[in-house]
Amino acid sequence: MVMEIQKTKHNWLNKGREYWRGMNLILKNPLTTFGLGIIIILVATALLAPYLAPYPEQGRGMSNLKERLVPPGFRHPFGTDNLGRDILSRIIIGARTSLKAAIAVVLIVIAIGVPLGLIAGYFGGKVDEIIMRFADMILAFPSLLLAIAIVASLGPNLLNALIAISIPWWPWYTRLVRSQVISLKEMQFVESARAIGASRLRIMFRHILPNCLSPVIVQATLDMGYIILSLASLGFLGLGTQPPAADWGVMVSDGREFFLKQWWISTFSGVAIFLTVLAFNLLGDGVREALDPKIRWRFQRK
C-alpha cells in the first residue's frame, strides 16, 4: 500500500515535469506565445468586462441617440454605432458573450460526444458500429451548412445557434474518446477493477473516463477558435445572438449598412473576431506540434 502511494506520487511529479517540458516546447515558438498572450488578454477582458468597458450600459445594448455614428476619437476610441453606442464597450461586452457561447458549445459537445465515445469504445461490436456509423454520417455533412439549416428551421436565437453548432461537432469527440477507451480498456487497472467486481458503469465513468479527459480538454481548447468563428458567422447572418445583446458577428453585420462611410463599426468588431480566432489557431498549432511533430493540420475541421 505504501509502495503504491509512493509510486503514485512519483507519477504525479513526473507528470508535472512533463507538462512543464511541454509548456516550454510550446512557448519556444514566438507565434504560439503571441496566441497565448492574446487568449489571456481575451479571457481577462471577458471576466472583467463590466469594469473595463467605458460605457457598460451601452455595451449591453442601451442606445445613446445623441452621439450617433461618431468617428473614433478621444471619448470613443473605436467610435459609436448607429444607435450611438460605444463600439469599444460593445466589443468588450461581446468578448464575454462570445466566450460564454463558445464554452457552452464545448460543454454540449462534450456532454454528447464523450459518453457516446465511452460506450462505443467500451462495448465494441454492434453498439460501436451503430454509434460510429451515425457519427460518420453527421461528419459527411458540411458542418456550417448543417448548422445554418438547423437554425433556419428551429428559429433564430442564441440557444438554437448553440445547438446547431454542437450537432455537427460532437462526432469528433466521440472518435477521440473511443480511440482512447479502446486502448485503455485492456490496461491492467481496468482489469483489476473488473476482477474486484466493479460494475460496468463504474469502470467506464470512474476508471476509464478520467484517463481520457486530458486529450478532450486539449481538443476543446483548440476548437474554441473555430466555434467562435462559426458563432460569429451565424450571428452575421442574423441566426445567432439577437440584438440588442452585443455579439461581434452581429456588429459586423449591423455596420454593413454604413460601412463605406462609417467604416469603424464593422472594422473593429471584425478585428476582434479575427484576432481571437487567430490566437486560438496559433496556440493550437503550437500545441499540436509539441504533442506530435508528425501531426498534420486537421483540414477536415471546418
Add this chain to the structure above:
Amino acid sequence: MLRYIIKRLIWLAFVLLGLCAITFTLSRIIPSDPAASYLGPRPRPEQVEKVRVQLGLDKPLYVQFAYYMRNLVHGDLGESLRTHRPVLQGIWEHLPASLDLMITAIFIALSVGIPLGVLSAKKENTTLDHLTRLFSVANVSVPSFWLAMIFQIVFFRWLGIFPIGGRIDTVVNLVSPIKQITGFYALDALITGNWAALKSTLSHLILPSITLAAYSTGLIARMTRSTMLEVLREDYITTARAYGISEREILFVQALRNALGPTLTTAGLCFAFMLTGTFFVELIFFWPGLGTYTVNAIFLNDYPVIMGITIIMAVFYVVVNLAVDILLAVANPRIRLG
C-alpha cells in the same frame, strides 16, 4: 480496388438516405405552418386546409417522408414558398455564378498556396518561414464576411480600382451584352470575343474570388509545407543533391511531385467547403449565385429552398469527398483500402 469503390458507393447511398431524413425532419419541425406560409400573409382557414391537403401535409409523417423521397428521386425538390417556382430550377440558375467564383478561387488558392508552402519548407524555421506560417494561419482565421468588407473599403472606396460588387458592369452589359452559352460570364465573353465584357467580368471577379480563396490558400500552404518537410528528408532527395541536380529542380520537380497528393486532397475538400464560404462572400459582393439565393431564402424563411440547397450541397460535398479518396487511392498504391 473495385471492391473498395463499390463499398464506398453503398456507404454513399446510406449517407444520402440519412441526409434526406435529417433535412426532412428539419423541414417538419419548423414552428410556422408551411401551408400558411405557402399562401402568403393572412390566409383564410379553408384555404390553408386545402393547401395542406394539396401539399400532402395531412398524411402521417412516414407517408410524407415517402412522398418526399419519391419526389427527390425524380429530382423534385419542392417549390419555393415565395416565388412558387421549383427549387431545383432556382438552384440550377444560380449555380454557374457560384461555380465561376469557386473555380477562380481554387485556382488562386493553388497558385499561391503551393509555392508558399514549398518556400516555407525550404527555409524551415527562418523568419521567412514564420511569416509565411503566420500568413497561412491568418488566412484560415479571418472571417470572410469581414475580409470582404475591408476589401470593399480599401479597393473600392479608397483606391477605386475594383467595383464594389456584382458580376458585370450594368452599362457594359447594356452596350455589349454577354451571349449566354455556358453561364460562366468570363468564358462566354472569351468565346464570343466580347472584350469589354471580359474586362468588366474579370475586374468584378477579383475581389470576391480572393476573399473566397483565403481559407483554402492558408490550408493548402500548410499542407504543402508539412508534406514537403517530410519529403525533403528522404534519401532520394539527398541522392538527387549528390548528383548535382539544381536545387530548384529538386524542390519543384523531384520533391513537389511526391508531396502533391495530400495537397490535392486538401484542395478537393476546400472546393467542397467553398460552397458554404460563398454564402458570405456572395452576400457582401452582391454576387447572384447560390449563396445569395440561400441567404435570401433564410431571411424570408423559405424552407423548401433552404432544405433543397442543403441536400444539393451535401450531396456535392459527399461526392467530392468520395472522388478525392478514390483518385488518391488510384494514384497512390501504398494507400491501404479498408
